[in-house]
Amino acid sequence: MxxxxxxxxxxxxxxxxxxxxxxxxxxxxxxxxxxxxxxxxxxxxxxxxxxxxxxxxxxxxxxxxxxxxxxxxxxxxxxxxxxxxxxxxxxxxxxxxxxxxxxxxxxxxxxxxxxxxxxxxxxxxxxxxxxxxxxxxxxxxxxxxxxxxxxxxxxxxxxxNPLLQDPGLAFHPPLLYLGYVGYSVTYAFAVAALLEGRVDAAWARWVRPWALAAWCFLTLGIALGSWWAYYILGWGGFWFWDPVENASLMPWLAGTALLHSAIVVEKRDALKSWTVLLALLAFSLSLLGTFLVRSGVLTSVHAFAQDPSRGMFILAFLLLVTGGGLALYAWRAPQLQGGGLFQPVSREGALILNNLLLCTLAVTVLLGTLYPLFLDLLTGNKVSVGPPFFNATFVPLCAPLFAALCVGPFLGWKRAELGPALMRLRVALVVSLAAALFAMTMIDSRSTLAALAFGFGVWLIVGSLASLTDRFRSGTLRTIPRSTLGMVISHASLGVVVLGSVATSSWNTELMQTMKPGDRIAFAGYSVVLDRMEEVRGPNYIAERATLNVSVGGKPYTVLQPERRLFTVQRRQVAETAIQTNLLRDFYATLGEGDPKQGWVIRLYLNPLAPWIWLGAALCALGGFVSLSDRRLRIGAPSRRPSSLQPAE
Amino acid sequence: MTPKRRRLWLLLGSLTTLGVAAALVLTALNDNLVFFYSPTQVAEKSIGPERRFRLGGLVEEGSVQKEGQIVRFTITDTNKTLKVTYRGILPDLFREGQGVIAEGSIGPDGVFTAREILAKHDENYMPPEVAKALKESGQWKDKK
Structure with a gap:
C-alpha cells in the first residue's frame, strides 16, 4: 500500500x-x-x-x-x-x-x-x-x-553492494547531489535573466548565495568521496583522475569561477553575459557528470552496471538543457550591456584571470575525460587517459592560478598597482620561498616540482592570511565582514589541501610484505609485528582480522587492525584498512589475501600530511558557509550602494 | 582604457592561456594515451616491450596461482590467452571467470606484467572494452 x-x-x-x-x-x-x-x-x-x-x-x-x-x-x-x-x-x-x-x-x-x-x-x-x-x-x-x-x-x-556499506559513502551521494542540483537554481536564475533580458547587481546578489551554497556542498561531497576512496580502496591514494571523479571536479571548477565572476557583476556591473554563461555551464557540467556516472559509457573505477537506455535519456535531457540554455544565451546575451570599465591590473582583472584559468582547467579535465569516447567513436580504438595526462596538464595550469590568488585581494577595483600589493605580500613571499627551499634540501632533493608545489601551498596560506594583518594591527579584526573572512578561510585552506596532497603523493613511504603471526618488520623507523590473525563476526559479514603491534624505539606505539570482510549474502570480500592518524601523518595498513602456511600479504603506508587534504577541504567549505552567513547575503536586499562604499578587501 | 583596448587585452590573455593549455594537452595526450587490447589484438599486433597498455578479458578458470605477493593468472578472450603476473594485493572483486582489466606492459619473456589491476564497484559490471572484445570473438552471452 x-x-x-x-x-x-x-x-x-x-x-x-x-x-x-x-x-x-x-x-x-x-x-x-x-x-x-x-x-x-x-x-x-x-x-x-x-x-x-x-x-x-x-x-x-x-x-x-x-x-x-x-x-x-x-x-x-x-x-x-x-x-x-x-x-x-x-x-x-x-x-x-x-x-x-x-x-x-x-x-x-x-x-x-x-x-x-x-x-x-x-x-x-x-x-x-x-x-x-x-x-x-x-x-x-x-x-x-x-x-x-x-x-x-x-x-x-x-x-x-558491500563497498557502499560504509559511513563515508552513506553521506557522499546526498552531499554531492546538494552541490550538483544546487546549480540548477543558478541555471534557472540565468535562464530567467535571459528571458527578462536584464542582469544587474541585484540579480548577482540574489544568485550568489545559491551558487555559494551549491559550491559548499559540492566541495564537501567531493572531499567525502575522495576520503572514502582513500581508506576503502586500499591503495593509499586519494585522487585517481577517474572519469567519475573528474565528472564532479568539472562543475566544481566552473562553479568556483561562477562564484568569483558573480562578485564582479554585483560590485562593478561588468562581466554580465560571461557570468550568465558560467551559470548555464555549471549545471550542464553537473548533468554531464550524472550522465557519465549513470550511463557507464566510460571505464571507471566507480562504474556500476548500467542500462544504456537510461544513459540515452539523460544524454537527451543533457542536450536539451545545455542546448536550450546556450541557444537562449546566443539570442539574448548581446542585449546584456556591460557597465564598469577597468584597467587590466585591478580587482576585476584578477577575477577575470581567475575565471580564465579555472575554465581552462575545466576544459582540460573535460578533454581528458571525454577523449577516450571521441577516439572510440571515430576510430574504434579503446584508450584510457590516466593520471600522467592530468599531472602534465592540470598541475602546471594551477601554478599561475595559485600565484595570482593571493595578489588579487590586495588589488583595488577599477585600477590598481602591482607594486604596493606585492610589498604587502613580501613576508608571504619570503616564507613560501623558504618553505620551498626547506622542502628541496631537507625533505627530498630529487623532486624540485614537489618542493615548488610545497612552496605554493605555504604561499596560499600565508598570503591569504596576510590580508588580515592590517586589520589585526588596527584592532578591527572583529568588524571584518563575514564574506571577507570566508574568503580568507577558503583561500588559505586551499593551501592546506595543496600541502596535504603534495606531501602524501611525493613523500610517502610504502612497504608490502608477506607476514606470518610473530613476524617482525622494520618500516620507516617503526617496528611492526603481526601479533595474531583472528576471525571476527560483524552484523552481516565474517572478517579476517590482523593485529599489528607497532612500536618505536622498543616502546609500544599503536595497534592497527586491518580486516578482510566477507559479506555472507553477496559472497564478496572487502578489505577494511586500519588508519592511525596524528593529524600530521597517517599510518595506514591493509590486509591482503593469505593463509597460515604462506602468510598474509600486508601493505603499509606512511602518508605525511594526508589528513590535511580533507581537513583543508572541510575548511574550504566552512569558509563558504561563513561567507554565506554574511548579513548582506542573508538579507539579500537589493540595495544599490555606490561601489566606492564597498570594502576594498 | 577604452572598451576596445580592454577587449584586446582580454582576447590576448585568453588566447595565451588557451594556447599554453592546448600545447600541454596535446603533448600530454601523445605521451600518456593508454590503449586497450584484448589478447587476440595483442597476438595480432607486435607491441614493444616497454609500451604500457591495458589488457582486458576474463580471468581463465583454474589459472590463478599465488606465491606470496606474486599472483600469476591468465587473461583470455576465449580465442587467445596471455599470461599475467602481478605483485600486490588484488582488488576485492578479482575472481576466476570474471572480467578484468590489467594495466602494464609485456616483458621480454612474453608475460604481461601488470602494475595495476582495476577494481570495480559492482560484480555485475563488465568493462565496456571487455564486453566489446568478447562480442568480437563471438563469446558474448547476454545475461538477460
Whole structure:
C-alpha cells in the first residue's frame, strides 16, 4: 500500500511540476499576478509530494519490504539500519529519486526565501526549476520506477553492494547531489535573466548565495568521496583522475569561477553575459557528470552496471538543457550591456584571470575525460587517459592560478598597482620561498616540482592570511565582514589541501610484505609485528582480522587492525584498512589475501600530511558557509550602494 | 582604457592561456594515451616491450596461482590467452571467470606484467572494452 502511495505521489508531483513549469511563465510574460503566484504554491506542493514519495521508499527499505523489487535488489534484513537507509540512494532508481527530491527542495527553498525577488523573476526561476524537475520525474516514472513490485515476494533481499556499506559513502551521494542540483537554481536564475533580458547587481546578489551554497556542498561531497576512496580502496591514494571523479571536479571548477565572476557583476556591473554563461555551464557540467556516472559509457573505477537506455535519456535531457540554455544565451546575451570599465591590473582583472584559468582547467579535465569516447567513436580504438595526462596538464595550469590568488585581494577595483600589493605580500613571499627551499634540501632533493608545489601551498596560506594583518594591527579584526573572512578561510585552506596532497603523493613511504603471526618488520623507523590473525563476526559479514603491534624505539606505539570482510549474502570480500592518524601523518595498513602456511600479504603506508587534504577541504567549505552567513547575503536586499562604499578587501 | 583596448587585452590573455593549455594537452595526450587490447589484438599486433597498455578479458578458470605477493593468472578472450603476473594485493572483486582489466606492459619473456589491476564497484559490471572484445570473438552471452 505505502509503495503505491509513493508511486502515486510521484505521478502527482510530475503533474504539479508540469503546471509549475508552464503557467507561471505565461503569467510572467502577460503580467498576470495570479498565474505568477501559482509558481510558489506549486513549488511547495511538488516538494511535499516528492518528499512523500521518498519517505515511502525509505519506509520500504527500513521495514525490509521485499515485495518491492528495488528493496530486494539492494537490501537485506540483516543489514544495519544506517545502511538500510543509505541503501535507498545506493542504487540507480533511488539515487535518481534523491536527485528529484533535492531538486524539488531547492525549488521550495527559492519559493520560501525568494520573498524579495521581483514577481516575474521569481515565477520564471520557479518555472525553469519545475521544467528540469519534469525531466527527472519523467525519467524516474518511465524508465526507473523505484516502486516496481515483485511477486511472489522473496524471503530476503540480495543485499547492498558491500563497498557502499560504509559511513563515508552513506553521506557522499546526498552531499554531492546538494552541490550538483544546487546549480540548477543558478541555471534557472540565468535562464530567467535571459528571458527578462536584464542582469544587474541585484540579480548577482540574489544568485550568489545559491551558487555559494551549491559550491559548499559540492566541495564537501567531493572531499567525502575522495576520503572514502582513500581508506576503502586500499591503495593509499586519494585522487585517481577517474572519469567519475573528474565528472564532479568539472562543475566544481566552473562553479568556483561562477562564484568569483558573480562578485564582479554585483560590485562593478561588468562581466554580465560571461557570468550568465558560467551559470548555464555549471549545471550542464553537473548533468554531464550524472550522465557519465549513470550511463557507464566510460571505464571507471566507480562504474556500476548500467542500462544504456537510461544513459540515452539523460544524454537527451543533457542536450536539451545545455542546448536550450546556450541557444537562449546566443539570442539574448548581446542585449546584456556591460557597465564598469577597468584597467587590466585591478580587482576585476584578477577575477577575470581567475575565471580564465579555472575554465581552462575545466576544459582540460573535460578533454581528458571525454577523449577516450571521441577516439572510440571515430576510430574504434579503446584508450584510457590516466593520471600522467592530468599531472602534465592540470598541475602546471594551477601554478599561475595559485600565484595570482593571493595578489588579487590586495588589488583595488577599477585600477590598481602591482607594486604596493606585492610589498604587502613580501613576508608571504619570503616564507613560501623558504618553505620551498626547506622542502628541496631537507625533505627530498630529487623532486624540485614537489618542493615548488610545497612552496605554493605555504604561499596560499600565508598570503591569504596576510590580508588580515592590517586589520589585526588596527584592532578591527572583529568588524571584518563575514564574506571577507570566508574568503580568507577558503583561500588559505586551499593551501592546506595543496600541502596535504603534495606531501602524501611525493613523500610517502610504502612497504608490502608477506607476514606470518610473530613476524617482525622494520618500516620507516617503526617496528611492526603481526601479533595474531583472528576471525571476527560483524552484523552481516565474517572478517579476517590482523593485529599489528607497532612500536618505536622498543616502546609500544599503536595497534592497527586491518580486516578482510566477507559479506555472507553477496559472497564478496572487502578489505577494511586500519588508519592511525596524528593529524600530521597517517599510518595506514591493509590486509591482503593469505593463509597460515604462506602468510598474509600486508601493505603499509606512511602518508605525511594526508589528513590535511580533507581537513583543508572541510575548511574550504566552512569558509563558504561563513561567507554565506554574511548579513548582506542573508538579507539579500537589493540595495544599490555606490561601489566606492564597498570594502576594498 | 577604452572598451576596445580592454577587449584586446582580454582576447590576448585568453588566447595565451588557451594556447599554453592546448600545447600541454596535446603533448600530454601523445605521451600518456593508454590503449586497450584484448589478447587476440595483442597476438595480432607486435607491441614493444616497454609500451604500457591495458589488457582486458576474463580471468581463465583454474589459472590463478599465488606465491606470496606474486599472483600469476591468465587473461583470455576465449580465442587467445596471455599470461599475467602481478605483485600486490588484488582488488576485492578479482575472481576466476570474471572480467578484468590489467594495466602494464609485456616483458621480454612474453608475460604481461601488470602494475595495476582495476577494481570495480559492482560484480555485475563488465568493462565496456571487455564486453566489446568478447562480442568480437563471438563469446558474448547476454545475461538477460
Amino acid at each position: 505505502i509503495p503505491e502511495l509513493g508511486h502515486f505521489a510521484l505521478i502527482l508531483a510530475l503533474a504539479v511540476a508540469l503546471v509549475q513549469g508552464t503557467l507561471p511563465l505565461i503569467g510572467a510574460s502577460r503580467g498576470d499576478l495570479r498565474l505568477m503566484a501559482l509558481g510558489r504554491t506549486a513549488a511547495l506542493t511538488q516538494a511535499f509530494l516528492v518528499l512523500v514519495s521518498f519517505g515511502a521508499l525509505t519506509q520500504a527499505y527500513v521495514t525490509s519490504d521485499f515485495s518491492v523489487l528495488n528493496v530486494v535488489d539492494n537490501s537485506h534484513s540483516a543489514k544495519p539500519l544506517l545502511y538500510k537507509i543509505s541503501g535507498v540512494w545506493g542504487n540507480h532508481e533511488g539515487s535518481m529519486l534523491l536527485w528529484a527530491l533535492i531538486l524539488a527542495l531547492f525549488g521550495a527553498a527559492v519559493a520560501i526565501f525568494g520573498n524579495n525577488l521581483p514577481d516575474t523573476l521569481r515565477s520564471r526561476v520557479l518555472a525553469i526549476q519545475a521544467l528540469i524537475g519534469v525531466g527527472f520525474l519523467a525519467f524516474l516514472l518511465f524508465t526507473s520506477n523505484p516502486f516496481a513490485r515483485v511477486f511472489p515476494a522473496p524471503a530476503d533481499g540480495n543485499g547492498l
